[in-house]
Amino acid sequence: MQASIENKIQNRKKRWIDFLSMDSEIKRLLITTIYKFEIENLAKLATVLIPGNKQKRIDYILEKYEKMLEQMQWLEDDSIPYLSFFTGSEIFAEAFGCKVKHPNSNLPFSIPIIKTSGEVTKLKVPNLYDSTLFKHFEIADEVIKRTGKDITTGLTDTPGPFEVAAQIWDKNEFFIALIKEPEAVKELTAKIMQLQIAFFDEWFSRYGNEFIAPFPNFYMKGGLYISNDEVGSINEQMFLDFVLDDLNTLSKRYGGLGMHCCANADHQWNNFKKIEDLHILNLVRPVDICLKAYKYFEDHCAQIHVFDNNIGTVFVEDPEKGTGALNKLSSIPFEIDYPENAHIVIMPTVLGKNEAIEASKKYYRLLFR
Numbered sequence: 001m002q003a004s005i006e007n008k009i010q011n012r013k014k015r016w017i018d019f020l021s022m023d024s025e026i027k028r029l030l031i032t033t034i035y036k037f038e039i040e041n042l043a044k045l046a047t048v049l050i051p052g053n054k055q056k057r058i059d060y061i062l063e064k065y066e067k068m069l070e071q072m073q074w075l076e077d078d079s080i081p082y083l084s085f086f087t088g089s090e091i092f093a094e095a096f097g098c099k100v101k102h103p104n105s106n107l108p109f110s111i112p113i114i115k116t117s118g119e120v121t122k123l124k125v126p127n128l129y130d131s132t133l134f135k136h137f138e139i140a141d142e143v144i145k146r147t148g149k150d151i152t153t154g155l156t157d158t159p160g161p162f163e164v165a166a167q168i169w170d171k172n173e174f175f176i177a178l179i180k181e182p183e184a185v186k187e188l189t190a191k192i193m194q195l196q197i198a199f200f201d202e203w204f205s206r207y208g209n210e211f212i213a214p215f216p217n218f219y220m221k222g223g224l225y226i227s228n229d230e231v232g233s234i235n236e237q238m239f240l241d242f243v244l245d246d247l248n249t250l251s252k253r254y255g256g257l258g259m260h261c262c263a264n265a266d267h268q269w270n271n272f273k274k275i276e277d278l279h280i281l282n283l284v285r286p287v288d289i290c291l292k293a294y295k296y297f298e299d300h301c302a303q304i305h306v307f308d309n310n311i312g313t314v315f316v317e318d319p320e321k322g323t324g325a326l327n328k329l330s331s332i333p334f335e336i337d338y339p340e341n342a343h344i345v346i347m348p349t350v351l352g353k354n355e356a357i358e359a360s361k362k363y364y365r366l367l368f369r
Contacts, residue, residue, distance in 0.1 A: 005072060009152075012078050013210075016219040019343055020279050020302050027342065029078040030363045031218060031304075032356045033349040035326060037067075043105050049088065050102050054139060061085065061143050065151070074353070076360045078345075080219050082152040082212040085140050089157045089227065093167040095131040095195060096123060112170040117177060117184035120169070125191045128198040140207065152219070154212040155203070160226040161189040161196060161246045168192075178238055185242060193246055200224060200254065213258060216282055216304055218345060223256035223279055231271075232263025239271045248276045258282070262308070269293070273300055284308050287332060295339050304345035307332065326351055334362045 018024040041064065048057035061083055068081035090100050090110035098110035114120060128134065136156055144153070159167070165188045166174055177185050212218065213225040226247065231239055251257040256277035261268075262284035272281065280302040283293055290305040297303055307329065330348045338344055346366075348359045 005069065008072060009080055012080050013152075013219055013221070015078060016080075017221055019345075020220070022299070022301070022343060024343070027344065028338075028363075028367060029218075029345045030360065031079050031216060031345055031347050032075060032077045032359050033216075033347060034352060034356050035349055036352050042107075045086065046102070046105050046107060049108055054135075057139060058143055058146075061139075062146065065147070075356050076364070079217065080152055080212060082154045082217070083140075083143055083147065084154045084212075084217075085136060085143075085156055086154060086214050087136065087156045089159045089163070090167065091133060091136065091156055092159065092164045092192060092196060092199075095126050095133045096168055096192075098168060110167050112168055112174075114169040114188075115173050117181045120184045120188045120191075123168075123188070123191060125194050128195065128202060131195075133195075133199055137202065137206065144207070152210060152212055153207045154217070155214050155225060157214045158224070158226055160228045160243070160250075161192040162243045163228055163230050164192045164196075165189050166230045175233065178234065178242065182241065189242065189246060193249070197250075197253065200250075204254070209255075213260075213282075215260060216306060216345075216347065218280070218304055220258055220279065222254070223258060223277075224250055224254040225258040225260070226250065227260040227262075229261055229263045229265075231261065231268050232265035236267060236271055239268055240274075244271065244274055251276045251278070260284075262306075266292075269296055273297075280304055282306065291336065294336075294342050294344060298339040298342040302343035302345070304347065306347060307349075323351060327355070330355060330359060331362075334359075334366055 015026055015029065019026045019029050044060055047053065048060045064084050065081055072081060088107035088109060090098070090108050093110035094100050096113070098113050100108050100110050102108045114123065140153065165185060169177065169188060210219070210221040213220060228243065231243055247257060256279045257275060258280040259272070259275065259278065260282040266289060272278065278301045281297060282304045283290060284306045285293070285308050287307050290307060293305060294303060326349060330350045333346045333348045346363060350356050350359050
């Protein structure tokens with residue numbers, strides 16, 4: 001790697017570390033999402049994640065990394081090239097025995113295997129090294145063997161214990177069990193926690209404690225990043241009963257948390273503030289909700305929200321209309337009057353290379369630097 005590129009990467013990492021400290025003067029970062037690249041990557045990823053495509057997946061990871069290095073030559077933002085070991089959200093459910101479906105041009109998903117509390121008791125925690133999870137270490141080891149150990153790695157998808165429980169237990173019965181059989185739900189999340197801790201301990205011991213989060217793709221040094229979408233379907237007390245303790249356990253073990261939630265979970269915001277050492281929060285919500293979140297979490301944690309805009313569906317239905325909608329949306333992050341003390345990652349989604357360069361110019365004009 002060229003020394004100039006390596007220096008730029010190290011400078012960006014330092015900015016992320018400073019940014020994630022709420023005492024820092026660095027309060028704005030920029031990650032530019034290029035829509036054409038993302039659609040292309042998603043189609044390839046869906047293919048390479050199909051069982052039996054190990055070599056194609058390795059080639060995909062290396063190819064994507066080279067493209068990110070090349071992008072650094074012409075785009076000034078705060079993204080960091082990395083080895084993408086991204087998966088679908090199914091990997092922990094699969095390890096417990098759930099079958100996995102691979103739809104065309106989309107990420108895999110798991111099929112639940114539990115319908116009753118009695119089946120929870122019979123469910124065994126798999127041995128990490130004998131489970132389907134171990135293939136992800138084999139792939140990562142092979143890629144790092146080729147590239148060297150100095151390149152930043154990306155985490156697999158990392159759904160939280162409650163999220164995985166809702167994948168393993170048929171939701172028609174799972175949400176009823178929260179009320180009628182809460183101890184069975186806790187028994188299941190405890191088993192999931194046991195496996196996840198084994199997985200994350202092994203991952204960080206092999207590849208270090210700095211990583212790029214699965215979505216959005218931002219840098220963390222220390223801590224763990226967890227997704228919690230199912231919390232939108234439960235009330236505030238259930239969050240306290242079934243979710244919070246596990247999140248705090250993970251936070252204490254790994255040195256803090258980042259969290260993703262793309263559900264309608266505004267009623268849980270007060271509970272999110274109860275997560276110990278929450279470094280950064282990602283919501284995927286409409287613009288008006290994100291604006292409220294910027295203010296609500298202004299002094300609590302860094303924020304990296306994605307505006308939920310349904311652009312992908314619009315493009316499928318009408319590419320010309322989709323282009324117009326995307327161009328309009330891409331200007332919104334630069335028009336917001338952000339709360340003064342909030343630590344915010346500005347995340348415009350743009351059509352292509354030229355639009356990405358223009359977004360970067362807008363950002364630097366915004367910051368006067």
